[in-house]
Amino acid sequence: MMAPVDPPVGSFLKCFVCVSDEGRTWTELIQGFTKESDKVEKNLAHLQTLLEKAHVKPSVICRGCNMQRYCSLSHLVADRQEHKPLCEVLRDLQKSMKIDHPLKLLGQITDRRKLQLVISQLKMVLLAKLGRPLNQREHQLIGNPAVCDVCFSTEALEDCEGCAGVAFCSAAHQRLVRGYHTPEDCQTLALIATPFRQLNCLVNIKDFYRSCPLKESNLIKAFTEATDIRISDTPWTDLESYQLFATCSSFSGIASLCLALSHISWVPDPNKAVIVYVAGATEDTLRYFEDMHLRFLFLQYPSIRNLELHFIGRTVGRIDQVDIKFSDRSFEQTVVKCFYPLSFSQYSCILNVDPTLILIMQPDFFGVGKVTQRISRYMKRKVPLENEWKPCLSSVIRSFGVPICYTSISRAQAISDFAAITLSAEKSKIAIERAYNIMGNPYREILPLHNPAPEDTERIVYANNYLEVIFTSKKKCQ
Ligand SMILES: [Zn+2]
Ligand SMILES: [Zn+2]
Ligand SMILES: [Zn+2]
Ligand SMILES: [Zn+2]
Secondary structure (H helix, E strand, C coil), rough: CCCCCCCCCCCCCCCHHHHHHHHHHHHCCCCHHHCCHHHCCCCCCCCHHHHHCCCCCCEEEEECCCCCCCCCCHHHHHHHHHHHHHHHHHHHHCCCCCCCCHHECCCCCCCCHHHHHHHHHHHHHHHHHHHHCHHHHHHHHHHCCCCCCCCCCCCEECCCCCCCCCCCCCHHHHHCCCCCCHHHHHHHHHHHCHHHHCCCCCCCCCCCCCCCCCHHHHHHHHHHHHHHCCCCHHHCCCCHHHHHHHHHHHHHHHHHHHHHHHCCCCCCCCCCCCEEEEECHHHHHHHHCCCHHHHHHHCCCCCEEEEEEEEEEECCCCCCCCEEEECCCCCEEEEEEEEECHHHHHHHHHHHHCCEEEEECCCCCCCCCCCCCHHHHHHHHCCCCCHHHHHHHHHCCCCCCCCCCEEEEHHHHHHHHHHHHHHHHHCEEEEEEEEEEEEECCCCCCCCEECCCCCCCCCEEEEHHHHHHHEEEEEECC
């Protein structure tokens, strides 16, 4: 158990260097509990100082990007090297657009929709200019920016003492939200704003025990049953609880796959490999398929002896095949992971498409997040991730008779994704059969996110919240 220290309160207003120091000390503290106890005492004292220091308002704001906050100049300097690439892109953007804050990219922010629109455009600019996906802390800085929850001002902010997940420019504006900033909201926002979100801190679980009936369960129940690990109700209060919570959340991908498998008529044959194509895979998708996740799948499906995972996506970096063997039970279960840095349409031109299932995690088939003209002129080159789904989708739906499972982050996104499929199918005279779909997927991630889609009304969303399985077939001639 953790010793009683004050929980770390947020947030996006906090000094990044202090946050990572805090994370490191928490980690050492957790490890210390199983090792020498005098080290624990020392770390505990150190942590208390760090926490007290973190309550000091981070008054220094980086003058390059106008977004990153620090407690002191020395911490700004200490972070410079790591912060620099993102900072320079934002600095150049402000200069060229003649604005004094990145969030003013589309003019003054007047409502939440506009805020989300600016966020998605900033992410796209950064993606194109940096030529790589944003890391955890950059996502948190851009996706969860410090603005007044009422008027969207970026000046003179104080955060909510309960969650540190929202900030206000004045006491008057803080009073305005009392009615709807409920304790429940406060907890969800605490989980969004916790500085632990900036740390990459999954636990590698090695021991798995019991399976559970997937159709009647949910992610936390199935995870606890499988690992004997209990998940905290207040995971933002200490790193150990948060790590386990985030780890449980990462089982969303594999558990959703298991749920999809339980809804298709499919006869497990120990002599035949189960082949899953993960189409449109990115580095982000791969984090759902670590060894511990695969063990979870084998636990639910002991009849699967050989699993082949084909990761197909233009940004998948690796190429080498990975072979993994598990002998948790009296028999051996093997996994082959193959990586193809190709789009699905390229892949299907070269290789024979005959999997057990095609899995697509949060595709955004329509490419809703388009960049406006003005910004694309600023970028002077094409966004690398312009909608690659158009040709791919028509190849995906040509895999007749193969179950296709996709997930979406929100109701609006799910509607848009299905509309894209229908449209593509109509053009190619292909019939769609909806085998299974569920809103509020019990195996969605449990870490909340601000809704990245500006047009959508849901403020908080969860990855893989919507899940659908479809089959396609050639339309009969009339
Ligand atoms: Zn600091
Ligand atoms: Zn900066
Ligand atoms: Zn305000
Ligand atoms: Zn709050």
